[in-house]
Amino acid sequence: MARFPKALTFDVVGTLIDFESGMMDALQKLCGVAIEREAFLSAYRGMRARGQTLPFPQDLKPIYLQLAARFGLPETEAYADAFVYAAKDWPAFADSVEAMQRLGRHFKLVAMTNTQRWAFSGMEKTLGMPFHDSITVDDALCEKPDTAFFGFARGRLSRDGILQGDILHVAQSQYHDIGVARKLGYTVCWIERRKAIGGFGGTIAVETLTKPDYHFSTLKELADLADQGGLQMLYS
Structure with a gap:
């Protein structure tokens, strides 16, 4: 099932x-x-x-x-x-606001950001206030890829009966997110924002890319899959 x-x-x-x-x-x-x-x-x-x-x-x-x-x-x-x-x-990517609105119809959306709360508050407004909850560096007192950040987030979500096996982690950074989340056993989605450009840009590079469960170059593609009912959990 x-x-x-x-x-x-x-x-x-x-x-x-x-x-x-x-x-x-x-x-x-x-x-x-x-x-x-x-x-x-x-x-x-x-x-x-x-x-x-x-x-x-x-x-x-x-x-x-x-x-x-x-x-x-x-x-x-x-x-x-x-x-x-x-x-x-800072601006949102062109597809972010609409895609988050669509994803919010299906799932609880939670921010996990290394950004301080004061800056995240502005970013959240730019994104159209899509999040049901948010965890910043000010809350977790550490930054990804520290596994303690993920542990703090799991504890927060568990209050609503949401366990790790219920969570899909979505991110662009292989260094900060995809690699560590995959090692922790999360189902992960890599949004490769620089796919058409190549290179790592301003994001810390990794020697070996972690293969994600879902891989898109835009957030719109993830929202499309969710609208079609095809976004499923691969790990429990």
């Missing part, structure tokens, strides 16, 4: 929110400097991979200050702070 998810948990930044375009747009508006997109994203990815001590997006401040000279950006704290606070206004 087919078994369907009770809840879909979502990574937000990179999966629903286009952080790459958001950062580039913010730099253009704030600084008026034309920057080669992939070069900046590659440098940003390298900085992220070193590890940061501040929560996201506060960690964008030291990253900005360390990359400013290389890309001809103003080397001031005021510009770095503005770059950080622009995160709450």
Whole structure:
């Protein structure tokens, strides 16, 4: 007998929110400097991979200050702070709002984001307030791929009678989400947002890709499958 998810948990930044375009747009508006997109994203990815001590997006401040000279950006704290606070206004991917509305007709939707609550609140509004619940870095006190984040989320969902075997985890990042969720035994859906572009962009790279249970390049494709009744759980 087919078994369907009770809840879909979502990574937000990179999966629903286009952080790459958001950062580039913010730099253009704030600084008026034309920057080669992939070069900046590659440098940003390298900085992220070193590890940061501040929560996201506060960690964008030291990253900005360390990359400013290389890309001809103003080397001031005021510009770095503005770059950080622009995160709450980053745009959604073109298909995110409608697809989330459609998915919300079938499943409970829960955000699992490494983003601080203040920034997530702006992103949630941009997405049309689709979530039944949300777990941020401020709640979990750790960041994915730490398994403790997933443990915190499971505990939260268990209050509503939703167990791990009822959850489909949806994400773009192989590093932060897909790899660890698969190892933990989740049914996972990889939204490969950069499939048409290639490379990892601003997302931390992995040496080996984890094979997901579902694999799409857009969120619309996931919503289409759900509307057709074809989105089923593969693990219990």
